[in-house]
Amino acid sequence: DAKTTQPTSMDCAEGRAANLPCNHSTISGNEYVYWYRQIHSQGPQYIIHGLKNNETNEMASLIITEDRKSSTLILPHATLRDTAVYYCIVRVAVSGTYKYIFGTGTRLKVLA
């Protein structure tokens, strides 16, 4: 089962920042938080990941609380093309590799 919980849906005005929260209260000390998004039925697209420090790349910023029990994905200037389902995932180590377990995600709708 997924180790994360997210709101089912959110709306955001175009041009504004979209802040997507995620709870992962059972995360272990060495487990990373990953964010992916899925536009329509396309393959999930990697956005960003982090362990305990805040991270930023060209797509988004990731803010992880000090206790690591929650995080927020920030899309600084949302566009209509950012409308998608956003998945917060705790990457789990299993049998010498890693497994990405998807939850139900947050359906973000960017409004014109």
Next chain:
Amino acid sequence: EPEVTQTPSHQVTQMGQEVILRCVPISNHLYFYWYRQILGQKVEFLVSFYNNEISEKSEIFDDQFSVERPDGSNFTLKIRSTKLEDSAMYFCASKTNTEAFFGQGTRLTVV
């Protein structure tokens, strides 16, 4: 930018037939995955593959499913005798040490 390629994009098959879904992972990646997504549902883990063997599989991945890396570049998922409930999008993914990259999927329709 390197990408994971899946073929075909859409496969229609009759119930009971065997299907093989093909994936070409990114060339220097070592870890491979198959996921599926039934229409309207979440993305579900099927299997992970590393060092030419399965490292983890889900309850969905029963004896009807198998994976293979036949020639060092392709990574295939075989369903021996398809059922109606196997209809779904099937996604292949590959990774090195950090993020996994997903292909665009194969839509399997079992009729």
